[in-house]
Amino acid sequence: MIVDINFVGLIIASIMASAVPLILASCGELITERSGVLNLGVEGMMIIGAISGFALMTVTGSLIIAVFGAMLAGVLISTIFAFLTQTLITNHVATGLALTIFGIGISAMIGKNFVGIPGKEFPVLFEGLKDTIPLLSPILFGHSIVFYFAFALPFITSYFLKKTKIGLIVRAVGDSPESASNQGVNVRLVRYACILYGGAMSGLAGAYLSMIYTPQWIENMTGGRGWIALALVVFSTWNPIKILIGAMIFGGLTIIQFHMQAIGVRIPVQFLTALPYIVTIIVLVVISRDSRKIRLSTPSSLGKSFYKDN
Amino acid sequence: MNTNLKISNVTKIYPGCVANDDVSLEFNSGKIYALLGENGAGKSTLVKILSGVVIPDEGKIYLNKNILKLNSPSDAKKNDIGMVFQHFNLFETLSVFENLIIDSDEQRENLKEKIDTIMKKYNFSVDLDVPVLNLSAGQKQKVEIIRCLIRSPKVLIMDEPTSVLTEQETSELFLSLKKFSEEGILIIYITHKLKEVMQLCDEVAVMRRGKLVSVSQINNENIESLANKMVGQDLKTIKKKKENTSSEQLIKITNLNFTSEDPFETNLVDINFSLNRGECLGIAGISGNGQSELFQVLSGEIISNKNSIEFNKNFIGDLNPQERREYLMAFSPEDRLEQAAIPQMAIFENVALNNFKSSNFFNNGLINESKIKEHSKKIISEFNVNTDNIDLKSQFLSGGNLQKLIIGRELITSPDLLICFNPTWGLDVGAINYIHETLIKINEQNKSIILISTDTDELLKLSDKISVIHRGKLSKIMNSEDVTSEKLGVLMGGGN
Numbered sequence: 001m002i003v004d005i006n007f008v009g010l011i012i013a014s015i016m017a018s019a020v021p022l023i024l025a026s027c028g029e030l031i032t033e034r035s036g037v038l039n040l041g042v043e044g045m046m047i048i049g050a051i052s053g054f055a056l057m058t059v060t061g062s063l064i065i066a067v068f069g070a071m072l073a074g075v076l077i078s079t080i081f082a083f084l085t086q087t088l089i090t091n092h093v094a095t096g097l098a099l100t101i102f103g104i105g106i107s108a109m110i111g112k113n114f115v116g117i118p119g120k121e122f123p124v125l126f127e128g129l130k131d132t133i134p135l136l137s138p139i140l141f142g143h144s145i146v147f148y149f150a151f152a153l154p155f156i157t158s159y160f161l162k163k164t165k166i167g168l169i170v171r172a173v174g175d176s177p178e179s180a181s182n183q184g185v186n187v188r189l190v191r192y193a194c195i196l197y198g199g200a201m202s203g204l205a206g207a208y209l210s211m212i213y214t215p216q217w218i219e220n221m222t223g224g225r226g227w228i229a230l231a232l233v234v235f236s237t238w239n240p241i242k243i244l245i246g247a248m249i250f251g252g253l254t255i256i257q258f259h260m261q262a263i264g265v266r267i268p269v270q271f272l273t274a275l276p277y278i279v280t281i282i283v284l285v286v287i288s289r290d291s292r293k294i295r296l297s298t299p300s301s302l303g304k305s306f307y308k309d310n
Numbered sequence: 311m312n313t314n315l316k317i318s319n320v321t322k323i324y325p326g327c328v329a330n331d332d333v334s335l336e337f338n339s340g341k342i343y344a345l346l347g348e349n350g351a352g353k354s355t356l357v358k359i360l361s362g363v364v365i366p367d368e369g370k371i372y373l374n375k376n377i378l379k380l381n382s383p384s385d386a387k388k389n390d391i392g393m394v395f396q397h398f399n400l401f402e403t404l405s406v407f408e409n410l411i412i413d414s415d416e417q418r419e420n421l422k423e424k425i426d427t428i429m430k431k432y433n434f435s436v437d438l439d440v441p442v443l444n445l446s447a448g449q450k451q452k453v454e455i456i457r458c459l460i461r462s463p464k465v466l467i468m469d470e471p472t473s474v475l476t477e478q479e480t481s482e483l484f485l486s487l488k489k490f491s492e493e494g495i496l497i498i499y500i501t502h503k504l505k506e507v508m509q510l511c512d513e514v515a516v517m518r519r520g521k522l523v524s525v526s527q528i529n530n531e532n533i534e535s536l537a538n539k540m541v542g543q544d545l546k547t548i549k550k551k552k553e554n555t556s557s558e559q560l561i562k563i564t565n566l567n568f569t570s571e572d573p574f575e576t577n578l579v580d581i582n583f584s585l586n587r588g589e590c591l592g593i594a595g596i597s598g599n600g601q602s603e604l605f606q607v608l609s610g611e612i613i614s615n616k617n618s619i620e621f622n623k624n625f626i627g628d629l630n631p632q633e634r635r636e637y638l639m640a641f642s643p644e645d646r647l648e649q650a651a652i653p654q655m656a657i658f659e660n661v662a663l664n665n666f667k668s669s670n671f672f673n674n675g676l677i678n679e680s681k682i683k684e685h686s687k688k689i690i691s692e693f694n695v696n697t698d699n700i701d702l703k704s705q706f707l708s709g710g711n712l713q714k715l716i717i718g719r720e721l722i723t724s725p726d727l728l729i730c731f732n733p734t735w736g737l738d739v740g741a742i743n744y745i746h747e748t749l750i751k752i753n754e755q756n757k758s759i760i761l762i763s764t765d766t767d768e769l770l771k772l773s774d775k776i777s778v779i780h781r782g783k784l785s786k787i788m789n790s791e792d793v794t795s796e797k798l799g800v801l802m803g804g805g806n
Contacts, residue, residue, distance in 0.1 A: 179399040184384030
């Protein structure tokens with residue numbers, strides 16, 4: 001059997017494309033969690049981003065307004081979460097779950113008028129180079145700007161956390177908000193900023209789904225990707241590079257199992273559908289099992305409310 | 311340059327308690343000042359006010375005659391007030407250098423140089439690249455001190471700095487503090503340890519229940535006079551009578567090992583000892599050297615090899631705490647509100663947790679409330695717990711009362727062996743005295759104690775035999791008459 005080498009490249013590119021929303025949302029949530037805040041509202045923020053992006057695109061016709069509008073929508077909904085958990089000191093878990101339920105509900109409501117409307121074509125970069133190098137060309141060229149941003153993000157995130165002062169402060173707040181506060185760090189401000197950033201990235205992930213990946217609005221179109229993104233953060237032990245690996249495995253298995261279903265491999269469909277979830281978690285657990293590293297990268301104050309006594 | 315720090319009529323009121331009641335004090339550089347008082351006397355509140363963590367309700371603070379506005383910790387830093395907290399304010403998962411750079415505005419290279427100079431000058435040696443959680447308590451404290459010194463402070467406040475240090479580390483710290491003082495840094499030293507005040511300080515201010523009781527030169531004081539000022543009454547000193555104990559062996563530990571999965575716990579290596587009836591075995595050590603693991607192994611929270619623990623001629627190494635209690639062992643863990651009692655549950659409910667088959671607290675799965683309450687009242691009156699409301703949630707008991715309740719709950723069934731871990735940790739002198747008397751009484755009734763404690767004075771006072779735990783290994787068992795606190799200090803630091 002002769003396999004067209006460019007076909008392999010295309011499959012890899014499609015795997016990468018399916019990993020994009022996971023990487024974006026995970027890297028955003030990673031920053032939030034590194035500051036000690038557990039936001040389970042990723043799915044909700046993502047779907048709000050998806051409907052906002054799609055609606056703004058349809059109404060204004062501008063892709064730029066739509067993309068930034070989706071991020072702003074993510075920021076706005078995460079502000080609710082930040083206000084509740086940081087100012088009113090509510091429980092992170094319950095508030096995050098409420099945020100997801102709220103997001104799914106309100107997106108379905110807004111989205112009623114947008115069902116069945118075709119999306120717009122999103123411009124891609126380097127299209128002229130598409131046929132230059134075999135195998136690599138379809139992987140490297142001809143994607144949207146969001147795609148390139150997503151694959152740079154884990155490295156930027158890693159650099160930010162390890163090498164910059166603000167990154168250090170974020171880690172310090174996640175490690176011990178009490179100590180940080182006693183050192184004069186404004187814990188609440190840092191956490192607000194991290195939550196809002198997480199919201200923006202989830203919003204962008206959602207916009208990618210509804211504007212670029214499958215350009216249309218379908219109710220509940222995030223289909224649990226927000227939860228996968230959350231799981232990736234935890235199972236990668238808060239390491240952005242491992243998030244990239246996990247997202248690729250998940251994306252890859254999802255695509256491959258589709259193809260296997262299509263060519264009629266005699267494995268139960270349920271098992272194939274479950275495969276990406278199982279394998280991703282197993283792989284991440286195996287590559288992250290160094291308990292010393294887990295201890296060093298786990299934000300000790302994750303999910304705990306911070307009260308300042310005066 | 312001379313530094314003058316003045317606290318003027320400071321008052322801080324918390325709901326239900328006046329933490330600082332109209333306190334006025336004045337400090338001048340070149341001297342080391344002690345701020346002395348029991349737990350809850352208000353000294354921590356006062357220094358938190360000085361470091362900007364707590365804002366006073368009334369009163370003013372002056373530095374060199376200028377009024378200071380201390381609304382946040384960064385205000386204190388800006389005004390050159392440095393503070394080393396009792397519970398370290400470090401980020402455990404960050405490296406030492408990251409901990410130091412986080413609140414500094416300097417470039418990496420400049421800061422590195424500065425840290426090197428400080429470390430050379432004061433003979434500190436700390437590896438800058440390891441995460442803080444790998445450091446010993448003494449090293450962590452040095453990191454805190456370096457963090458203050460980087461800012462060349464005028465005032466350095468030390469809050470109970472020796473509670474986690476060995477004797478050797480303590481004397482090193484004192485040398486450094488004296489050096490700082492000679493260089494013109496004003497030092498305020500907060501403690502409840504009288505010996506240290508006598509050793510280190512020039513002037514002493516005593517606080518009691520939020521009020522300033524006295525300010526005096528150290529030359530005019532001695533340990534007894536300070537103790538009486540601190541407690542507000544004459545203290546009787548208790549002493550253990552050394553009697554001939556029986557030679558009947560009660561517990562024997564043979565080749566007990568524990569290997570933890572968690573790299574931040576300490577492994578126990580070849581623990582061997584035996585204890586006779588009526589004896590108290592003290593186990594000294596710096597916290598984090600395996601005490602908590604040893605306690606858990608002895609109490610059955612961690613189960614070990616059946617034959618490694620022989621108690622009353624039964625092999626019980628594989629039994630859980632409940633089953634061990636049936637063999638008449640009793641336990642008082644270190645953390646009163648997390649391990650020994652459940653804070654949100656009432657006193658009588660906490661008593662019922664210690665459930666014996668014979669106690670009939672439960673009938674056919676139902677709680678026998680009247681029986682439990684009767685039992686609880688008995689504990690409260692016999693062990694001097696200062697409350698008559700057994701429906702009170704245990705979190706509202708003071709540390710001392712809670713410890714009395716826990717010890718009472720354990721002892722009321724008259725066990726053969728009590729294992730306790732830091733029983734007087736954080737208690738005031740009165741409560742400590744009571745607990746010590748109670749422990750001595752147990753020995754007099756020919757019952758045994760294993761006392762794991764980080765308080766060397768307590769161990770020397772109560773133990774018949776002493777051993778030191780260091781990195782999960784026990785030293786040989788010594789008779790307490792042959793041991794001095796200096797010798798224990800050496801062993802605790804890993805020496806011979």
